[in-house]
Amino acid sequence: MLIALKTWLHKVSPSRDPLEAYKQTGEDIYIEILINTYSQDLFHFLSGQSDRELAKDICQKTWLTVVEKSHLYRDQQTPKAWLFSIARNALLDEFKKQNRLSSLDEQHHEAVSNEAERDEKKRTLCCTPYSAFFAKRSAQSAIRRLQLTRNLNDHT
Numbered sequence: 001m002l003i004a005l006k007t008w009l010h011k012v013s014p015s016r017d018p019l020e021a022y023k024q025t026g027e028d029i030y031i032e033i034l035i036n037t038y039s040q041d042l043f044h045f046l047s048g049q050s051d052r053e054l055a056k057d058i059c060q061k062t063w064l065t066v067v068e069k070s071h072l073y074r075d076q077q078t079p080k081a082w083l084f085s086i087a088r089n090a091l092l093d094e095f096k097k098q099n100r101l102s103s104l105d106e107q108h109h110e111a112v113s114n115e116a117e118r119d120e121k122k123r124t125l126c127c128t129p130y131s132a133f134f135a136k137r138s139a140q141s142a143i144r145r146l147q148l149t150r151n152l153n154d155h156t
Contacts, residue, residue, distance in 0.1 A: 019079040023070045031067065038083055046087055050094075058094060062087040 018037070022030035042062060046055035065086050073082055 017075065017079060019066070019070065019073050019082065020075050023073050031063075034066070034079060034083070035063065038080055041080070042083060042087055045084060046091060049091055054091075054094065058087055058090050061090045065090065 018030040018033040021027070022034070039059065043055055043059050046058050049055075050058070062083060066083065069086075073079075
């Protein structure tokens with residue numbers, strides 16, 4: 001009953017802009033009117049540009065921004081246009097953030113791959129002389145053994 005009475009006492013005339021009224025008074029009833037009026041349109045706009053979960057997140061960010069930045073609203077604008085521009089900018093910011101994160105992941109993967117390649121080259125460079133040395137040495141040993149067995153066979 002108290003909520004109905006409070007709502008009845010704070011009825012907003014249709015000609016009054018609820019965003020401008022919220023800007024002037026700070027009363028939550030005007031935010032409720034804005035949410036009831038524009039939330040479906042806002043969600044459909046955002047879900048057409050992204051997936052449903054991201055659209056829900058951006059809707060919440062938009063309403064928080066409206067509360068925080070209502071002092072920047074100008075009476076010459078329509079509330080819907082202002083809300084949609086906030087939502088569009090928040091969505092673009094989120095896309096940039098996701099792109100940055102994915103490019104950071106790609107850069108990290110590339111750096112790790114490059115480091116692995118450098119390590120492999122170092123191992124190859126470091127080990128090649130030793131491998132060649134030991135391969136040559138074992139070949140020389142095999143030749144010596146072969147020569148010794150031939151010499152022994154020749155003398156017997």
